[in-house]
Amino acid sequence: MRFIRRTDYEQDINLVQHKGHVLWYGLLLLLVFSAPLWLDRFLLGEFTYVFIYAIAGLGLMLLVGYTGLVSLGHAAFLAIGAYVHAFLLGHGWPFPLSMLFATGFSALVGALIAIPALRMTGIYLAVATLAFAVIVEQVLVHWEAVTGGFRGMAVPKPVLFGINFSDPTLFYFLSLLLLLVSLVLVMNILRSPSGRAMTAVRDSETSAESMGIHLAGTKTLAFALSAGFTGLAGALFAHRLTYLAPDAFTIVTSIQLLLMVVVGGLGSLHGVVFGALFVGLLPQIIAIARDSAPPVVAQIPGLEPAVFGLIMILFLIYEPLGIYGRWQKIRQFFEEFPLYRRATHRRQKTFLRTERLR
Amino acid sequence: MEIIQLLISGVSQGCVYGLIALGFVLIYKATEMVNFAQGDVMMLGAYVAITFTSIWGWPYYWAVPATLLVMAGVGILLERLLFRPMIGEPHFAVLMLTIGLGFVLRALAGAIWGSEPRALQMPYVGDVLRMGEVVVGYENLAIIAGTALLCLLMWLFFRFTTVGLAMQAASQNQLAAFYVGIPVKRIFMLVWALSAVIAAIAGILTAPVSLVDPLIGFVGIKAFAAAIVGGFGSMPGAILGGLLVGIVEQLAGLYLPPGFADMSAYVLLLVMLVIRPQGLFATMQKKKV
Numbered sequence: 001m002r003f004i005r006r007t008d009y010e011q012d013i014n015l016v017q018h019k020g021h022v023l024w025y026g027l028l029l030l031l032v033f034s035a036p037l038w039l040d041r042f043l044l045g046e047f048t049y050v051f052i053y054a055i056a057g058l059g060l061m062l063l064v065g066y067t068g069l070v071s072l073g074h075a076a077f078l079a080i081g082a083y084v085h086a087f088l089l090g091h092g093w094p095f096p097l098s099m100l101f102a103t104g105f106s107a108l109v110g111a112l113i114a115i116p117a118l119r120m121t122g123i124y125l126a127v128a129t130l131a132f133a134v135i136v137e138q139v140l141v142h143w144e145a146v147t148g149g150f151r152g153m154a155v156p157k158p159v160l161f162g163i164n165f166s167d168p169t170l171f172y173f174l175s176l177l178l179l180l181v182s183l184v185l186v187m188n189i190l191r192s193p194s195g196r197a198m199t200a201v202r203d204s205e206t207s208a209e210s211m212g213i214h215l216a217g218t219k220t221l222a223f224a225l226s227a228g229f230t231g232l233a234g235a236l237f238a239h240r241l242t243y244l245a246p247d248a249f250t251i252v253t254s255i256q257l258l259l260m261v262v263v264g265g266l267g268s269l270h271g272v273v274f275g276a277l278f279v280g281l282l283p284q285i286i287a288i289a290r291d292s293a294p295p296v297v298a299q300i301p302g303l304e305p306a307v308f309g310l311i312m313i314l315f316l317i318y319e320p321l322g323i324y325g326r327w328q329k330i331r332q333f334f335e336e337f338p339l340y341r342r343a344t345h346r347r348q349k350t351f352l353r354t355e356r357l358r
Numbered sequence: 359m360e361i362i363q364l365l366i367s368g369v370s371q372g373c374v375y376g377l378i379a380l381g382f383v384l385i386y387k388a389t390e391m392v393n394f395a396q397g398d399v400m401m402l403g404a405y406v407a408i409t410f411t412s413i414w415g416w417p418y419y420w421a422v423p424a425t426l427l428v429m430a431g432v433g434i435l436l437e438r439l440l441f442r443p444m445i446g447e448p449h450f451a452v453l454m455l456t457i458g459l460g461f462v463l464r465a466l467a468g469a470i471w472g473s474e475p476r477a478l479q480m481p482y483v484g485d486v487l488r489m490g491e492v493v494v495g496y497e498n499l500a501i502i503a504g505t506a507l508l509c510l511l512m513w514l515f516f517r518f519t520t521v522g523l524a525m526q527a528a529s530q531n532q533l534a535a536f537y538v539g540i541p542v543k544r545i546f547m548l549v550w551a552l553s554a555v556i557a558a559i560a561g562i563l564t565a566p567v568s569l570v571d572p573l574i575g576f577v578g579i580k581a582f583a584a585a586i587v588g589g590f591g592s593m594p595g596a597i598l599g600g601l602l603v604g605i606v607e608q609l610a611g612l613y614l615p616p617g618f619a620d621m622s623a624y625v626l627l628l629v630m631l632v633i634r635p636q637g638l639f640a641t642m643q644k645k646k647v
Contacts, residue, residue: 070450072457116632123392123449127586128631130579131624138621251579255457262454302465302572309461316455317443347447 013191015184032176036169044172050280051175052236055182057260057272059229062186064258065267066195067222068202070126073133074257077227079140079249081106081234082155083147086244089156096160103232110227114220133254140246152245155238166239175236182229186269189225198222230257252305259308263315265322274323282308320347362492364608370498370567372604373505377560378581379588379596380512381553387591388529388549391441391452395460396557397578399436402463403429403558404565404574405471408478418481422562426555433554437547445532445546460575467572478565497566504563508556509597516593525549583627588638595639602626 004011004018016022036044056078063069085102089095113132140147147153157166158174189195197218200208209215238244256279264275286304319326325345333340381396393399406428410421440459444452482496516522528535528545536542561570568574580603588599603623611619618625 064450070453116628123453123590124586124631126450126453127582128628131583131627134579134624135621135628142616255461258454258457302461302468305461306465309458309465312458313440313455313462316447316451316458317440320447320451 015187041168044168048172048175050276051179052233053280054273054276055179056230056233056257057276058182058186059226060257061261061272063222063226064261067198071129072126073129073254074230075249075253076133076136077106077230078234079136080109081231082238082244085235086153086155086238095158099235102235103228106231107224107228111220111224114223118216118219137246152243155242158239259312263322265324268324271322271324366494368605368608370501372601373501374560374564375581375584375603376597376600377505378578379585379600381556382585383593383596384553388525389546394456398460398463398575399554400557400561401575404561404570405467407562408476412479426558429554429558430551433551434547437550464572473572475569475571477569480566501563580623583623587630592639
């Protein structure tokens, strides 16, 4: 077991809590940066996909995991990021500027959506975001002059400083770098007063408000940041897809994003990465399992979403803290070896009293 | 005349939304859970009815009660397997669970009945009622009449029966209801059974109008918009919201460019949330410490 001695007021908000972190995360960095050397091209592409998902997941985690606002329509922001980026690239904007603008535009739309959303909580908000996502999807289908409708829209190649980044290895590094930058950004946001305010809003709006937190401002900020990160992921996603069509950004995509943060573990950044690994790699695993399954099972329509749904149900019933929560329990079991008690992690049940009058 | 014709088809479509919304509201009122899979339960109900009538060839007066019974069983099964462990968990977790359930049910239906659309044969299908220039299909009339009857029954049930009152009590305060001797868990089981039965009725009524395939459950999302427009947690609101969505959709289809009809329910929802977030029939109040 590790005992941390407090010697500094800043210690609790340091990004690096102790030397063990430096060692393990350093090793992890080494591993991901050397990956192109020992990983074959197909898997490299899959990991690029995981990184892109993780950036979107960071955005969603900020909203769902840290601010406690549920969004069922984050695919809309992914779509906005992707389409704006592709549109601007197509009109000759340089790559970094276009990506920045796509991110900023998503954030702006997120902030605009937050204005009606501020008056809602819980289920109302979830449905409003869902409605927004459906509207965006319809706009993508019908606004053919810009989006190309069902025919779709080709995404120009990413060229940065004269280097073509569509090469898998270079694109891998680009995604990895953007993920790392986003991670550090989110970590810094979370330890800043704004980030603390978000967590306070999540835990109790009433008490956050009575401590002087501006509810509307905090929620709008959370929404805008969340939409921004998802938009950034969308811009990268556009290059991965190379051809944009509305059917890449449906409700199922939104649910997948949500599944990522739930399965990974709500309220932890580790959870985002675990969740992205899970959601990014599961379709491949399902495809492989499908090949070896009997044809009766393999030909069921909608098998993949159903497997996703089933896993989500199992996680929600048996491990609501997600993969990261399970990992923490396993680690605690070994740290306290003979003394681990299951009841430490017993879930607290709350019995609801309605807020309804009639 | 065209406008009346349109209004009638809007009302009959709206009744279907209203019926699904009624299922949402019922579960929400009693258990504070939000069942996103309500539309898929409706799809399941329609398929069970098709199995009894078209595939096994039962007469419809046996098939309909049998369907309702089977679906009540499905409701109880879902409650026991999935939702009872979730009592006391946050709203959001239950919401996610039902979304997952929706995907599983869709694949299940696809595996059992295949993905090509099927039709439900009912004795009244095909006939039309002529009133002057307005022509109304009996299947549309059946939807409207069925909804009206069901609403009346529900009102009587919640107003006058002990079980109905117990459901209301459990919905207001689970713990207090338990203390005064209401078997809250059993009440929840009944609520789930009841909402599955309502979904099945919606399925049976709507199946002759629109063909049934595993994806019809997605109308549940529109019905959800209807429930919120009506003020989530209010039963008259659910029906009224459903009617409003149905009529607006028909009018948008006529007067606006293509694509707006599909969107109109959601635009209506967003507009409603901005102007009057508590819905037509407000049941919420601000939380106080």
